[in-house]
Amino acid sequence: MTWLLTMGLIRRLRVTQWAMERAMLGVSLRDQIRNEEIRRRTTVTDIAQRVAKLKWQWAGHIARRTDGRWGLKVEWRPRTGKRSVGRPPTRWTEDIRRVAGSRWRQAAQDRALWNSLQKTYVQQWTSIG
Template identity: 50%
Template sequence: MEFKFTPKNGNQGVDIVQRAALKWAGHICRREVGRWSRVILDWQPRTGHRSIGRPPARWSDDIVKAVGKNWMQLTSNRPRWRANEEALVQQWTEIG
């Protein structure tokens, strides 16, 4: 996979990884509901005892911060999702 993307902030490695994560997230969300990858995406762990400290970070939490809670619905329109990737990567980079 080759990217021809020059980031404005000079952190090309991070931008490539973030763009790949957005592409992968869109791909998984557009799959059929019964597929195991989609089931895992929607899976919520059982609630029980909490471990001490901060909860572990998930990649979907980063996407929610950058795109919003309805990001899974936005991926259904593939051309629009792909057209907005650069803006989403820039926004994701600014959020940190």
């Protein structure tokens, strides 16, 4: 449904965004201008905030859907029945559960509650430096 947000993915997206913003301003790395200054000049939203906000909105949309499509019913199971060694991979809903709790689908039905939780969810990805 959506990518799992990881520290590595956020870091790579931010590096790419900073490179694009430098290119927009015609600034080189040799000019030694801080990223905060470039962000102030371009007034572009941080990619981590944008991605987290869109993911939260998409999860709420999927949870509120009542037309019976298979969006929430899909869960991958290995054909062989065997799992790989080590910690199981994190699913995209586990991000949502950390903020909204295990009953996140019911929480998504109340849009006011869901939107208030969105700020907390987005903030956790903004604070990652």
